Amino acid sequence: xxxxxxxxxxxxxxTILLVTFMVYCAVRIGWNPVATYQRANPRASExxxxxxxxxxxxxxxxxxxxxxYFSWLWAFIQGPDQWPRSIKGSGEVxxxxxxxxxxxxxxAGTAAFLGIGIGLFFGVVxxxxxxxxxDSTVNSIAFFVGSIPPFVSAxxxxxxxxxxxxxxxxxxxxxPGNQGFDPxxxxxxxxxxxxxxxxxxxxxxxxxxxxxxxxVSSADYLRTARATGLSERQVLRRHTIRNSLIPIAxxxxxxxxxxxxxxxxxxxxxxxxxxxxFFIDAATTGDFPRLMPFLVIIxxxxxxxxxxxxxxxxYLDPRxxxx
Amino acid sequence: MTGEAASVLTLRDLRVQFGTPNGPVxxxxxxxxxxxxxxxxxxxxxxxSGKSVTFLAMLGLLPKSAEITGSAKVNDTELVGASNRxxxxxxxxxxxxxxxDPLSALNPVRRVGDQIVEMIRSHQDISxxxxxxxxxxxxxxxxxxxxxxxxxxxxxEFSGGMRQRVMIAMAIANDPQVLIADEPxxxxxxxxxxxxxxxxxxxxxxxxxxxxxxxxxxxxxxRVADRVQVMYAGRVVEKxxxxxxxxxxxxxxxxxxxxxxxxxxxxxxxxxxxSPPNMLRPPSGCAFRPRCPYALEECAGxxxxxxxxxxxxxxxxxxxxxNLRVLT
Amino acid sequence: MTSYQPVHESREFESFDELYDVSEQEGLDVQTLTxxxxxxxxxxxxxxxxxxxxxxxxLVIMVVFAPVFARYGVNEAVFPISEGPNQFLEPQSVAWxxxxxxxxxxxxRLLYGMRTSIFIGVATGIIATIIGATVGAISGLRGGxxxxxxxxxxxxxxxxxxxxxxxxxxxxxxxLSFLEPVIGDKTSVRFxxxxxxxxxxxGVARIVRGQVLSLKEREFIEAARAVGxxxxxxxxxxxxxxxxxxxxxxxxITVIGAIVAESTLAFFGFGPQPGSGGTSLGxxxxxxxxxxxxxxxxxxxxxxxxxxxxxxxxxxIGDGLRDAFDPKMDAAK
Numbered sequence: 001x002x003x004x005x006x007x008x009x010x011x012x013x014x015t016i017l018l019v020t021f022m023v024y025c026a027v028r029i030g031w032n033p034v035a036t037y038q039r040a041n042p043r044a045s046e047x048x049x050x051x052x053x054x055x056x057x058x059x060x061x062x063x064x065x066x067x068x069y070f071s072w073l074w075a076f077i078q079g080p081d082q083w084p085r086s087i088k089g090s091g092e093v094x095x096x097x098x099x100x101x102x103x104x105x106x107x108a109g110t111a112a113f114l115g116i117g118i119g120l121f122f123g124v125v126x127x128x129x130x131x132x133x134x135d136s137t138v139n140s141i142a143f144f145v146g147s148i149p150p151f152v153s154a155x156x157x158x159x160x161x162x163x164x165x166x167x168x169x170x171x172x173x174x175x176p177g178n179q180g181f182d183p184x185x186x187x188x189x190x191x192x193x194x195x196x197x198x199x200x201x202x203x204x205x206x207x208x209x210x211x212x213x214x215x216v217s218s219a220d221y222l223r224t225a226r227a228t229g230l231s232e233r234q235v236l237r238r239h240t241i242r243n244s245l246i247p248i249a250x251x252x253x254x255x256x257x258x259x260x261x262x263x264x265x266x267x268x269x270x271x272x273x274x275x276x277x278f279f280i281d282a283a284t285t286g287d288f289p290r291l292m293p294f295l296v297i298i299x300x301x302x303x304x305x306x307x308x309x310x311x312x313x314x315y316l317d318p319r320x321x322x323x
Numbered sequence: 324m325t326g327e328a329a330s331v332l333t334l335r336d337l338r339v340q341f342g343t344p345n346g347p348v349x350x351x352x353x354x355x356x357x358x359x360x361x362x363x364x365x366x367x368x369x370x371x372s373g374k375s376v377t378f379l380a381m382l383g384l385l386p387k388s389a390e391i392t393g394s395a396k397v398n399d400t401e402l403v404g405a406s407n408r409x410x411x412x413x414x415x416x417x418x419x420x421x422x423x424d425p426l427s428a429l430n431p432v433r434r435v436g437d438q439i440v441e442m443i444r445s446h447q448d449i450s451x452x453x454x455x456x457x458x459x460x461x462x463x464x465x466x467x468x469x470x471x472x473x474x475x476x477x478x479x480e481f482s483g484g485m486r487q488r489v490m491i492a493m494a495i496a497n498d499p500q501v502l503i504a505d506e507p508x509x510x511x512x513x514x515x516x517x518x519x520x521x522x523x524x525x526x527x528x529x530x531x532x533x534x535x536x537x538x539x540x541x542x543x544x545x546r547v548a549d550r551v552q553v554m555y556a557g558r559v560v561e562k563x564x565x566x567x568x569x570x571x572x573x574x575x576x577x578x579x580x581x582x583x584x585x586x587x588x589x590x591x592x593x594x595x596x597x598s599p600p601n602m603l604r605p606p607s608g609c610a611f612r613p614r615c616p617y618a619l620e621e622c623a624g625x626x627x628x629x630x631x632x633x634x635x636x637x638x639x640x641x642x643x644x645x646n647l648r649v650l651t
Numbered sequence: 652m653t654s655y656q657p658v659h660e661s662r663e664f665e666s667f668d669e670l671y672d673v674s675e676q677e678g679l680d681v682q683t684l685t686x687x688x689x690x691x692x693x694x695x696x697x698x699x700x701x702x703x704x705x706x707x708x709x710l711v712i713m714v715v716f717a718p719v720f721a722r723y724g725v726n727e728a729v730f731p732i733s734e735g736p737n738q739f740l741e742p743q744s745v746a747w748x749x750x751x752x753x754x755x756x757x758x759x760r761l762l763y764g765m766r767t768s769i770f771i772g773v774a775t776g777i778i779a780t781i782i783g784a785t786v787g788a789i790s791g792l793r794g795g796x797x798x799x800x801x802x803x804x805x806x807x808x809x810x811x812x813x814x815x816x817x818x819x820x821x822x823x824x825x826x827l828s829f830l831e832p833v834i835g836d837k838t839s840v841r842f843x844x845x846x847x848x849x850x851x852x853x854g855v856a857r858i859v860r861g862q863v864l865s866l867k868e869r870e871f872i873e874a875a876r877a878v879g880x881x882x883x884x885x886x887x888x889x890x891x892x893x894x895x896x897x898x899x900x901x902x903x904i905t906v907i908g909a910i911v912a913e914s915t916l917a918f919f920g921f922g923p924q925p926g927s928g929g930t931s932l933g934x935x936x937x938x939x940x941x942x943x944x945x946x947x948x949x950x951x952x953x954x955x956x957x958x959x960x961x962x963x964x965x966x967x968i969g970d971g972l973r974d975a976f977d978p979k980m981d982a983a984k
Contacts, residue, residue: 019807026820026823027822030821030823030824030825031822032826143966143970144963146966147907147959148959149959149962151915151918152936152939155940155951155955159948163944163946164946164948170943254809256810257809257810260812261812261813264814264815265814265918268919269940279815283822283921284920295815295819298811298815302807303807305810306807
């Protein structure tokens, strides 16, 4: 097991390098950072433009891409104060990125915790008694929720609870002009975005869990467990649920991407200053110095969660061969 | 034969019916059985004859759609209609069961030792530690080499025969009086089959445990059983001891079964024509009638009851007049 | 029946018929239906799927003949501004679903928008299904390194937050100028179809691969290999026909996935701009953004409602197809 983990960790290094290089190329080809710089700073001098190119390693030609990638990487790993500055007002990138990151993690954590927990609970309730009214109710609600794109539920909730009823704030993280830290106000601003993402997550996990539970429910070893004299409750807890959680563990790790994706959409609608707003803003202006750190953080976390998914699966299911 | 009083397991007119959208399926239609301590009773029949269902029903292991009537007593404890609590105290304690496919019958993600410990601790109030050492002893008893190391392994790390030994170790963990073995050798290689039967036979001798050996394989019966009940379409059609089963079958279905096993140096195999009846609409009278070469008009009338014929009991109206023989 | 050899030659029995005609005795249904008829029967039994089929069918007819069903042109105001303010009108007789910021009829624009969106969905679905089914079948059949690589690659790709990944890929392929003659400008409908297909084929490939892996173990594939059938032949005449159920289900998922993705992209300003002659659902859904904050509820309810209606219909059709191709459903019902 330890050797397996070490080997997979070592493999991570070339994988991260390769994937981030691909992202680098995609961003350079896709956004053309020189052009976006000129668009954002139409009156920039030739000298300033050259300086921007040098700092960001925007060399021309195929070799220039490789050289540029490594020069960018070198600046990146030296730490945030060495990172190139934003093309808009040459502000430092890390302070806003860190601020967005924490705002998003707070939303993502709450939404994932609630969504996965409640979703698994309903999945078990439904899957335990397939074919009953509880099962079909959970199933149809999950079905309808799954058919509603997150931005639709976001605008509808915003219209209903914030604009029409006025119960909850429609946007932002604090009311305009608020100073300092206030958990109550912050919590109030988090409710709608969290609910939007949590609803999606609940629907997904209720369906996953139900399917996994039904898969396991027909297994012969449950009959053995009953034949040993365990009660239905014990069979459910010790065998059925335990075994059906194994595939779910993998889904959770991979699904972090989906939860973040849902948040990017939701944050923009509620104008919540997180990663989503950061990204859409950087993508629309083509702000190379802001796009790259964002995409690299996303890439690395996706790869790490993928690794965690593999490891958890290998750990939880002894039948998986470690090679 | 031992008398009624000594019987550890008694079934009287046990019936099982499944409600389906197309109507009720009568899977078991009145089974009587007596099992003496320490004997091995073979229950033979084709798949779908209700042989497994009878015992699963007795232990309450069928889905809820099953309706069970009649009587099933372990010693003097009635199981039909028993509370869940009572049923749990019987399962794994007084009556244990092992199944056909030991790979799927064991939880793939738990160590075999833990699974045996769970079995012990669901009936005995002992510490995890002593249950674990008992589990290792049990694995040794059923002939698994290096039981200590093996108890730390997962089911997929065992061979088929070894897995079935694990199942047996688990089943005997609480010294049950009755072991129900549901086709325990069907999924195994022939050489391994013999070893497993030997383990079961030895344990029966050591522990004085009675065994119900459910099988479709008459070779298994010949090897271990004392007495035999042949089942067809949810009923017992012949009750006999193992010698007369092979020498003088008294039911045409038994004869058919015997004729369809290969015997060296004898004529070609004769399969039983047709297939087992659809239990949604079983034939009237004797259920074997449509496939029976000796069937008469009268066979369609009343359902024939088991009647003594020589040393056996047969549910064939023509049992006396037919001179059934296997090796012609 | 006559080809049977009597097995109990010397025995007494009434007639061969009684001996062998077991099926009649058992009262088995001997009525035979082809798998396709059985599937259709199961599909019809799925009420929600049947209703959805009719609703979706009706919508398709309405949008195909949009000029007939629409009350105004796609960019036509309900009445000229000279006759009074025409923007942000609430639903009323001149505009059933209200008007937008420049006085255009939401109902008519929805018909034209859905026309574009359904076209995008179906086109993406077909392209993605063809690519995905082929890649999935080959990958599942060959196994080994190719299969591992594909699964790993798609795993990582699908684990990225969708909106981030699609925007990066959009800019990237939009930046490859040599592709432009083939896939068109970044804001064209053709471009968005290609973009969505790049993402959608992977889901299909995974489903088909799973199906192929389970079919591969079955005897008829072994038999086909044993008689020397080529891989192409095995795929075309065995694997694809036997995977038709999962493929159709994947197609429905892809179609609605593409429609929703187009709306999402448009919602963030990365969608198509279908010229002066049309619009897309995404462009209308975009209205709901301002609509929500300004309290113009009809700008939220109707475009979003149309999108959700499409999603529910297509999902139910997919659900019905899944049941239809699942033989276990007969036993369960």
